[in-house]
Amino acid sequence: MEPLKETRFEEEITFPEKANILTFLISPVKQFVRMREEVAVSGAVLLILGIVLLGLIFPAFIGQGGLFEPKEAPAEDNLGMDMYSMGGMGMGFDEFGGQGGADKANPEAENLLLGLGLGVLILAAFAGGPALLSLLFLLVAKIGERPVTYYQLYAMTVFSTLVLAVGFFHFMIMNTVNATYSYVYAAPSVFVDADSNWYSLLATLNVFAIVFAVLIAIGLVKVAHMRKIVAILVAFGCLVGYFLVNHLGGALV
Numbered sequence: 568m569e570p571l572k573e574t575r576f577e578e579e580i581t582f583p584e585k586a587n588i589l590t591f592l593i594s595p596v597k598q599f600v601r602m603r604e605e606v607a608v609s610g611a612v613l614l615i616l617g618i619v620l621l622g623l624i625f626p627a628f629i630g631q632g633g634l635f636e637p638k639e640a641p642a643e644d645n646l647g648m649d650m651y652s653m654g655g656m657g658m659g660f661d662e663f664g665g666q667g668g669a670d671k672a673n674p675e676a677e678n679l680l681l682g683l684g685l686g687v688l689i690l691a692a693f694a695g696g697p698a699l700l701s702l703l704f705l706l707v708a709k710i711g712e713r714p715v716t717y718y719q720l721y722a723m724t725v726f727s728t729l730v731l732a733v734g735f736f737h738f739m740i741m742n743t744v745n746a747t748y749s750y751v752y753a754a755p756s757v758f759v760d761a762d763s764n765w766y767s768l769l770a771t772l773n774v775f776a777i778v779f780a781v782l783i784a785i786g787l788v789k790v791a792h793m794r795k796i797v798a799i800l801v802a803f804g805c806l807v808g809y810f811l812v813n814h815l816g817g818a819l820v
Contacts, residue, residue, distance in 0.1 A: 588614055591726050592733075595782055598726060599789035606722040611729070612694065618732040619693050622739035623686045632743035634685050638674040693732060697724040700805070707801055708791045715791040723786040727779055734775025771810040780806050 586601040588611040626633030701721040708715050734753060741752040750761060756769035784802035787793045793801075 586722065586726065588726055588729060591729060595726075596785060596789060599723060599786050602719055602722050602726075602786075602790050606719070608718075608722050608725050611722075611725050615693055615725070615728055615732040616690060618729075618736050619690060622736040623689065625739055626743045627682070629743050631746040632748060633682075633739065634742075634749055635681060636748045637678040689735075693728065693735075697721060697728050700724050704787065704791065704801065707797065708787075708793065711793060711797065713791045713793055719790050723790045724783070727782040727786060730775050730779045730782060734773065734779075737775070767813050768810065770813050771806065773809075776806065776809050 584601055586598040586606040591598045698721060701717060701724045704720045705717050737753060742748060742750055751770040751773060753775055754770050754773040756766050759765050759769060780802040783805055784798040787798035787801060788795055
């Protein structure tokens, strides 16, 4: 009689790999698929905000270029001062209330406040924009009865926003190097003047914005299991929104 043999069955336990923001740009499809299982978003958000913050700081550090052309202090009119000084009175025109120092605008303070305000708005847009877009994506997904959660769509949008953050950094670097202000270098708008009626439209064809839209389309297919035509239409809607932002921004400047 043969001795009983003990048979062991070893079951290999595998854990799903998390989507990695550091490898997203070289393997976006793989990262989108992983988002269906598990994903951490906090690190991606911090990385994106860090890139944007560096872009905002760079022009201030170099001292030229950036989002807006700083105001310069007006040339002081010394005529009043000279008139009274010549009479030996030792008084300037300011002392008689003609051009009081308190009434003069402080360009440096205005530039600082405007820069800080724009910086906060841009950081807020990169921080809160993906959350708002994800709500719209979720609405479309629920209308189509797609099995996806808000957090999955939020992760998809945050990861895709990395492209926009890199694009913003490139935008700030190029404006700083060329001493220009809010000029788009990664679009066909470089072939027309900033005052041209075509500028806003051509600036919408920003390479980074187009890549973002493509990633959104792919992500909606892989993460939300949307039909391709629906995903393409939603991504095109993102480009339309980008155009409106550019157009309104150009009108306000």
